[in-house]
Amino acid sequence: MNIGIIPMRYAKALFAFAQDKGMEETVYAEMNQLARSFAEHASLKTILDNPVLKSKEKQALICTAAGTQVSDIFVRFIEMVLHHKREKHLQSIALMYQDLYRKARQITIGSLVTATPLSADEENRMRKMLMMDKEGTLEFKATVDPEILGGFIFGIDTYRLDASVATQLKRVKNQFMDKNRKSL
Incomplete structure (x- = not known):
């Protein structure tokens, strides 16, 4: 399967949900920070790929990487990503969300x-x-x-x-x- 399809589907779903809730700007800021964290800390992706790390620990790490105070929408989205074991696509999802938001605005x-x-x-x-x-x-x-x-x-x-x-x-x-x- 094309590696770009999965992140695009997740980014589109998050964007549509955030728009419905009127929170797309907040989620955009969180995704910007998450993308910056991935760019600045290459070890973040390696840590998230670690199968020994529990989902709750991964969730806490991702939320910290996305900012000090993250929205409920972001937390729920991260829970879904972790539940479906798609955390390796998280950096691409963040970048694609940014593109979708910028195109819409x-x-x-x-x-x-x-x-x-x-x-x-x-x-x-x-x-x-x-x-x-x-x-x-x-x-x-x-x-x-x-x-x-x-x-x-x-x-x-x-x-x-x-x-x-x-x-x-x-x-x-x-x-x-x-x-x-x-x-x-």
Whole structure:
């Protein structure tokens, strides 16, 4: 069976249930935190795959990973996932729930990585520029990474533009190396 089918079914079911209860935003925040926890702590997935760990202990761990105070909907959903032994799909479920929520709310994801911090005015101009031809809202994250040396790395939804000095230097180096290999 396709590994993406199971998480998508669970994410759709959770999203539909949360919408019925008017709690989709709360569950979205919990799923965001859970996805961040999986990304930050690789051992979380390994621990959840441990068959010796009891369901109640797994549930407590997942709820802690999702935030300090989780909703009843989230707790009930985790109980169902654990009952059906689908905890290995939990990270994918969280990510797919995020996608479903963002699509329903017309939320665009944007990111900008620069070598030096942006001023608030520059960041606001970037936000406005990104949303000129789009409807909905923008989740925008600006980060600083001195290792790119200069320029920027820009991303919106699935599109990525790397105009960093570090990447340009790598390209020049690779072109130089390729040209020299051919001449030997």
